[in-house]
Amino acid sequence: MDETFTLPEPGEWNVERNYCASEILSTLEELDPDIAFIQEIDIxxxxxGDRNHFKEIASKLGWKGGFVCExxxxxxxxxxxMDQGGGVHGNAIFTKHDISFRVLDHEHHPLDWEKMGETLCEPRKGRYTLVAEVVIPKEPPILCYCVHLEVFCGIIGxxxxxxxxxxxxxxxIKTHPYQLIFGDLNTMGHSIARFSRLYCNDRYRFLSLGLTESEWWDNNLFDWHINDGDINLKLQSGGFKVLESLFKRSFTFKVLRASRNPGFYDPWSPTKDIxxxxxxxxxLYSAKLDWTLICRFNVINRWIGNNDYSSSDHKYMMVELEFDKLSDLSLRNYWEIKRNFWKKESNLVDDKKGKISLEEVNNESNDRLPSLGVESESGTNGMKFIQLSHDRYLQT
Known part of the structure; x- marks a missing residue:
């Protein structure tokens, strides 16, 4: 494929139950992302306020959207x-383009909310991941995952x-090589959280000493490419081969096989981009909880906001992307070059708009990544409700 495609700006944000609904709407309207991955939406x-915040976001911004009840x-x-329920809480993907949805049911649930909800003073049940296919005219489909992982467990869960x-x-990956996994992975098992069995309840509360959880993920999960072997040996040892041999294996063969990276990289520092x-x-406590994992795209620009946490207890993250040429994607070292490049913070500079842009890039096909000048349009879209099961539903 010789043609280069472009995608403007996807973004991700945990909006903390829409406590600051007006500020959230204003920020999203100003950012105007091409695809928005939003966690912790209340309905x-x-x-x-007993409000359908999913519908308000979609209606205000003229977006199509899907919501999964987490x-x-x-x-x-x-x-x-401040915690009172009465409705549903979940995650959404919004876009201006054609989109279809499905739900990924997790087999593993680190916490049984039906049993532990009352103990934690938050009676609730369920957890799912929303998956969507976004189709931009004349461009390849993009497979999107909006993720919100469990906080009351540990690294293993x-x-x-x-x-x-x-x-x-x-x-x-063969039918949808262009993929985005954006969301709040709750990589928070470090610092003073290690002293809490509520937030760190497995052996890695101590075996990951010296690393933040986001660093641990970057070293032991994302650094093992699917072509490196049939199972993730870095994850198997957890970074400490001698110590790990003293314990029962943390992960099953099935998990070690599934935990191989098909080509995702995150253009943010696992330690500095809090x-x-x-x-x-x-x-005393801070963390990189939020991730923008990118597969088969070049990152042109990236920026982060809500630095004063006035609209949510999380910052938002935005990236500007360019589709890679498929002919360049079969090589493992292409992915490795992407990861290594973004680890070198000396190659990042601030531009006048407060965004982070690339000064230089060293890959097989480009000496410099071009800037994009793509304008997006939004329109008014109808709403519909799809019942998926008795305890899970999707709105679009």
């Missing part, structure tokens, strides 16, 4: 006013959850 929950938020006297997403990705900073605990 008809008392804590966020949790049924049961109304209960156990909940505080989240890795197993994510391995199911990678397994699904690999099944579709997206969450907890004001409690003397402000």
């Amino acid at each position: 008809n929950c008392k804590r966020s 949790f049924i938020e049961l109304e209960s006297e156990l909940r505080t006013e 989240r890795i197993i959850q994510f391995s199911e997403i990678l397994e699904d990705s690999v099944k579709h 997206t969450f900073h907890n004001k409690n605990y003397l402000g």
Whole structure:
């Protein structure tokens, strides 16, 4: 394929239950992403004003969208006013383009919410990942995953959850080579969180000492390409071959096989690009929880916002992309060059708009990545409701 395609700007944001609904709408309207991956949207929950925030976002911005119910938020006297349910809570993908949806049911659930919900004072049930195919006119389809992993577990539980997403990705990589996995992976098992068995309840609360959880993922999960072997040996050892041999294996063969990277890279630092900073605990805790994992695209620009956390307790992340040529994608070292390039922060410079742009890039086909000048249009789209099951539904 000789033609180069372009995609303007996908973005991802955990909007923290739409507590700051007006500010969130204003920010999304200003950003105007081509595809928006949004986590923690409330529909008809008392804590966020009994409003359908999914419908408000779609209607206000003229977007098509799909919503998957991650949790049924049961109304209960156990909940505080800030946590009170009565509706549903979940994740969404919005776009201006044609889109179709499906739901990935996770086999592994690190926490049984039906049993533990009352203990945590948040009675609820469920967890799913929303998958969408976005079709931009005259361009290849893009397979999109909007992800929100469990927070009340540890590295092992989240890795197993994510391995199911990678397994699904690999099944579709031949028909959909252009893929995006955006979302809040809750990679928070480090720093003072290690002292809490609520947030770090497995052996890696100590075996990952010296690393943030996002670093651990980058070293042991994302650094093992699918062509490196039948199972992820880095994940099997967890970075400590001697110590790991003293324990029962953390991951099954199925998980180790599924946890191989088919070509994703994240153009952000796993340590410096913080997206969450907890004001409690003397402000000592911060983490990179949010990821923009990209497969078969060049990153032209990237930027991050909500730095004062005034609209949500997470920062948003935006990227500007260009489709790679398929003829360049069969080589493993092409993916390795992408990863290595984005690890070299000396190659990143701030431009006048506050975005991060590429100064130089060293790959097989380009000496410099061009800037994009693509304008997008939005229109008014109808809403429809699709019942998927008794405890899960999709709105578009």
